[in-house]
Amino acid sequence: MIKYQPSNNKQNIYAIGLFLLTLLFSQINIPFISSGSLPDYLVAWSVGVMLLNNKQYGILTIFFAGLIADILIGQIIGQYAFTFILTYAILFFIQKMFAIQSYKQRTITGIILVIVALLTTNITSTTYQTNFHETSIVLKLITTIITFLVYQLIIYIKLKEN
Amino acid sequence: MAKKTENKRLRLFTQESPTFLFVILIICSIVLMSLDHRYHMHTHLKQKIVLVRTPFQWIINAPSRLIASIDYYLSEQNKLQQQILLLKTEANLFQLNQQKLRLLENENRELRKVLNIKNVIKNEIIVGEIVLPSHSNGVSQILINKGLDDGISLGSPVMNNQGLVGQVVRVDKNLSTIKNITSNNFAISAVSESGAISTLIFGNGSPYLKIYRLPAYEKLVVGDYLLTSGLDQIYPKGIKIGKVIKIIPTNNIQFNEIIVQPMTSPESFSQVMIIKSDNP
The missing domain is CATH 1.20.1070 (Rhopdopsin 7-helix transmembrane proteins)
Incomplete structure (x- = not known):
């Protein structure tokens, strides 16, 4: 069982550093994966950071991070802000109803949140269509979950160091 | 005592609960999305923050530039x-x-x-270099190093030596964004090489283009090329769009679905030609 430490400056630096890296990753093409199937790095980052310590990264911080992402790489202003707030709200209520403490529990919660966030970004997307290339969405979901797990692992290793 | 405080904090609608803030922020986000969708604030904002985006693009391009320069020096x-x-x-x-x-x-x-x-065909062409990235956050797009200063306007058609590439969807001072023909919701008025069949081709986010309902009596066969018809007044007539690779019968026997392989793919070229258009 992992006991997450109260927030500190190092956590903030990791979160900001990961955010900048995420912005960079979201502009890089991966060979052999079509652009529609590439992971939504920002969703993976937001869920990872919220699970790290959602008391430290308050709702306003998450909202403004979403707005910055929207302005820099988003399709429409407010899309990521909306997604992040909704994910944050769901996590808030999950944490009120269930005692999530172990690493496994956090990971499963994270995967559920990633699915919710991806669905929200798809629904609010300006290019959303019901007949959108189905395989791309499934692949995107898988790649985003993998990205989230990597972020979660990075955060876990860094917390262990602390 | 500690337990009591914990219980109080776990209540859904206590004073500490940010439910009110959630609702306010969600409303703010929806208002922002609606305003942006109506007034296209995002486009204007992106033009103004080009200075912030440029270092990101420089960093992203750095590895490919490095590989290209190493390759150049090592070439025999x-x-x-x-x-x-x-x-x-x-x-x-x-x-x-x-x-x-x-x-x-x-x-x-x-x-x-x-x-x-x-x-009716005007052939004033501007040649642009493709700048990475070829996608932004999962949406396929091409960024080129020509913009308003070079006379590019919104909606101009873009092609290369192989065929149609797409259309300019955003123009900044020195950069332009091109929407690829395979992007979702992309539609082009097309005609077969013989000129007998006229139809609409759609992009759907996959690497292929589609004709959703082509009458079964139309004699289109696998291997036929489709060209721009010029009817849309955007793309000049006669630019190659793609090649028919599959004809799929639909539930309605009167129509077929056609899969078209585009002539160009974003990975296959480094330069594009932008056709100056009077009808953006």
Whole structure:
């Protein structure tokens, strides 16, 4: 069982550093994966950071991070802000109803949140269509979950160091 | 005591609960999305923050630039000489073709004069270099190093030596964003090579283009090329769009679904030609 430490400056630096890296990753093409199937790095980052310590990264911080992402790489202003707030709200209520403490529990919660966030970004997307290339969405979901797990692992290793 | 505080904090609608803030922020987000969708604030904002985005693009481009420069220095002299020879041969062939084309163009002009047909195709072309990334956050797009300063306007068609690439969807001072023909919701008015079949081709986010409902009596076969028809007043007539690779019968026997392989893919070229258009 992992006991997450109260927030500190190092956590903030990791979160900001990961955010900048995420912005960079979201502009890089991966060979052999079509652009529609590439992971939504920002969703993976937001869920990872919220699970790290959602008391430290308050709702306003998450909202403004979403707005910055929207302005820099988003399709429409407010899309990521909306997604992040909704994910944050769901996590808030999950944490009120269930005692999530172990690493496994956090990971499963994270995967559920990633699915919710991806669905929200798809629904609010300006290019959303019901007949959108189905395989791309499934692949995107898988790649985003993998990205989230990597972020979660990075955060876990860094917390262990602390 | 500690337990009591914990219980109090776990209540859903206590004073500490940010439910009110959630609702306010969600409403703010929806209002922002609606305003942006209506007034396109995002486009104007992106034009203003181009200075912030440029370092990101520079960093992203750095590895490919490094690889290209290493490749350049490591290239063997023989290989380069062979390439020069090949290019010279190609240039000679192109010159020969150009002469033929000039003759045909003159002949065409004279015939148009005789038949009193106006020349609707304007061939003013700007050549642009592709700047990475070729996608932004999962949405396929091409960024080129030409913008408003070079005379590019919104909606201009973009092509390369193989065929149609897409359309300019955003123009900044020195950069433009091109929407690829395979992007979702992209539609092009097309015509078969023989000119007998006229239809609409759609992009759907996959690497292929689709004709959703082509009447079954239309004689389109696998291997046929589709060209721009010019009817949409955006794309000049006769640019190659793609090749028919599959004809799928639909539930309604009167129609077929056609899968088209585009002539170009974003990975296959480094330069594009933007056709200056009067009808963006």
